[in-house]
Amino acid sequence: MNQDQPIERGTRNEHEMLTGAERLSVEDLRRALEQRDQALALSRQNLQMAERVIDASQEGIIITDPSGVIEYVNPAFCQVTGYSAEEAIGRTPALLSSGRHDAVFYRQMWHELDTHGYWRGEIWNRRKGGALYLERLTITAIGDDDGKVTHYAALFTDITLIRENEERVRRLAYYDPLTRLPNRRLLEDRLALAIRHAHRQQQGLAVIFIDLDHFKQVNDTLGHAVGDELLLQVAERLQERLREDDTLARLGGDEFLALLPELHDVEEVTRVARRLIEAIGQPFAVGDHSFRVGCSLGISLYPADGTSADALVRSADTAMYRAKREGRNTYRLFRAEMNDHDSRLLALESALRDTVESGEGLAVHYQPLVNRDSGEVEGAEALVRWHHPAFGDVSPGVFVPMAERSGLIIPLGRWVMEEVAGQLRQWRQAGLNPPRVAINLSASQFWQRDLVEQIRRLFARFALPPGQIGFELTESVLLDRQQEAVAVLEALRELGCRLAIDDFGTGYSSLSYLQDLPLTTLKVDRRFVQRLTGDEGERRGSAAIVAAVTGLAQELGLRVVAEGVETEAQLEALSRYPVTLIQGYLTGRPVDAETFAECYLQQG
The missing domain is CATH 3.30.70.270 (Reverse transcriptase/Diguanylate cyclase domain)
Known part of the structure; x- marks a missing residue:
């Protein structure tokens, strides 16, 4: 037996083993490659399917990078917005902004995105053609394995027609169709x-x-x-x-x-x-x-x-x-009783309208303003009175507010000015020396564009000296339009008119405007005067107010008129303050022109 045969046989066995291993390895590699190819094919199939689904979606889809730059839009986006993919990609969703939402809205949106990873809500956007539309929008943050945001995906649906239909149904339910x-x-x-x-x-x-x-x-x-x-x-x-x-x-x-x-x-x-x-x-x-x-x-x-x-x-x-x-x-x-009251007011207003047009039943009474220290009459206030055949004597507290509400205050005020001017001329022509007379002006009268010109013509027509007629106003007339009021008051002062604030301290008193307005007089309201002799609490409060008002007026160079003085005790109480003039029943009630002349006027 040849000694080389065992060696040769062993070598052959090793070769066969190696060959078998190679075959197994190749087979495994082939199977791995086939599996890879199958996985790739499935992945491509899934990707194609996803692309077809996205392209076929009726919802608009936008995918942006982390900074908000658009990387992809689907056909539904283009259909809804009017922008092509080429026009949108590379820009930000701001190209759709409607301008209806403020910065706070978008800050809250991004806060939710950062906190929860998504935002869902309704938002108004604008199509390429400029039309507004309402969309229901969901934005989702997409992250990698480390949780870092790599993209944002936004899905939206145009719900404008849905809202319009809802509004149409609501209007049918809640509004008359005609x-x-x-x-x-x-x-x-x-x-x-x-x-x-x-x-x-x-x-x-x-x-x-x-x-x-x-x-x-x-x-x-x-x-x-x-x-x-x-x-x-x-x-x-x-x-x-x-x-x-x-x-x-x-x-x-x-x-x-x-x-x-x-x-x-x-x-x-x-x-x-x-x-x-x-x-x-x-x-x-x-x-x-x-x-x-x-x-x-x-x-x-x-x-x-x-x-x-x-x-x-x-x-x-x-x-x-x-x-x-x-x-x-x-x-x-x-209620029947309210009808009776209202019917009387309506009849009264109708009667007042007729009276203002004709002047019948109207009269001007004059109440003296007396110097506290000398007792001399230095002025008078003109007060309109109305007597009607059916209603009798009608209180000014009733018919003056009625005239203001109905618009009759303008012609009524014009009648009073004409009557006072005519009476002053008549007194002068009779050789009497009439005092200055103050007329009350309502807001409607004061804000007439031609008020100053009316008064200038009045002075000229009745040949009155400058300042023979002055005016009283309440604080509320002046405060809302103070700068405009200054111009009117200065024009009246150029005519020599004295200007008084009536009922000072009862309404909108503002100390700052006193130094800006060209006034001459403050009238302390009757309530403060009469409480000077009331109980201790009333005395203390009213004394403080009267002291403040009269002291301020003195510093500003204004005259002070105390209204409603009815008793000697009230007159005595006023002696402590720098009051110039007294007006009230104690020194003289309002009386008609004839009686006023008899009691208070002297030959000039």
Whole structure:
């Protein structure tokens, strides 16, 4: 046997073993490569599937880098926004900004993103063409294995049409389809809310039930199209005559209802009622047709006429039917006694209007202003008085505020100026030496553009010396428009007029304006004067106020008039203060011109 055979056989076995191992290794490698290829193919398939899903998505998708620069947008983004992928990529989502959201909104958005990793909400954006749209947006932060943000993904849906449909449904539910006014359902909600607010704030409110007169005749003779147009015009006129915070609703047919919150007195609502009646009473023009209709109004007041929405509406409805029965084209309050009071005020206002136009029943009385130390009459205040054949002597506390509310204060004030100027001329022509006379000016009178020119002409026409007539104003007239007031007052001072602040200390007293306004006189209100002789508490408080006012006036070179002095004790109490003039029943009551001349005027 050849000695080399065992060696050869061993070598062959080793070779076969190596060859087998190589085959196994190659096989494993082949299987690994096949698995890799399968995984890559599956990954490509999944990626293609994801891309197809993203491209087919009805939601807009934006992917940005960590700094917010857009890296990818899908076709839905382009469809919603109007921007192509080329226009959007490389820019930031700010290109969609609507301008409706402030910096605080975006700060809160990024705070949530940083804190929770996502943000979800609604946001207004703007399309490429400029149109606004509302979208529901979700932004998610995408991080790597270490938690570092690598991208942001935003998904959004255009919900503009959804919101518009919701708003359309809401309007159908809560608004009248013809006039676009709130309907009964929305009115009841607002009325219930107003009642709760009025209860908390201890305020009043009113409900006005409005029903057109003869509306059925318009519908029957001219047709429903004309009737609908009439209702639109009625709604417009009513809204124009209501206050800013009032609510007008259409209940159906020709019935409307107005809610007036935050009322302080019944005269507020009756003034509004008269404006509404006047507005509807004007002619209407619809197409080729011109006609008039009236309206009947019923008024209920919270809490006297009801404390619930239903009760107030029923009370107003009842009052409206009473207005229908009692002649139409008028209003009635639910409570009969209030109707009587209001009817008297309405009749009084009508009588005042006639009186101001004719001057009959009006008179000017004069109350002397007496020098405290010498007892001489240095001036007089002109006070208007009114005697009516039916109403008798009407208090100035009633008819002067009525004149201001109704706009009659301008012609009434003009009549007083003419009457005073004529009386002063008459006294001078009779050889008497009349004092300066002060006339009260309301805010409406003071802010007339031609006030100064009116007074200049008055002085010239009646040949009055400069300053023969002066004026008294309350603080509230001057404070809101102080700089403009200065110009008017300076012009009056150039005419020689003395200018007094009446009832000083009772309203909006501001010490700073006294040195800026060209005033000559302060009048201390009667309440402070009369309390100087009251109980200890009243004396102490009033003494401090009178001391402060008179001391300040003295420093500023202003005269001081103490009003309402009725007793010797009050006069004695005033001796401690630098008071110039006394006005009150103690030194002289208001009297007519003839009596004033007999008692106080001397030959010149």
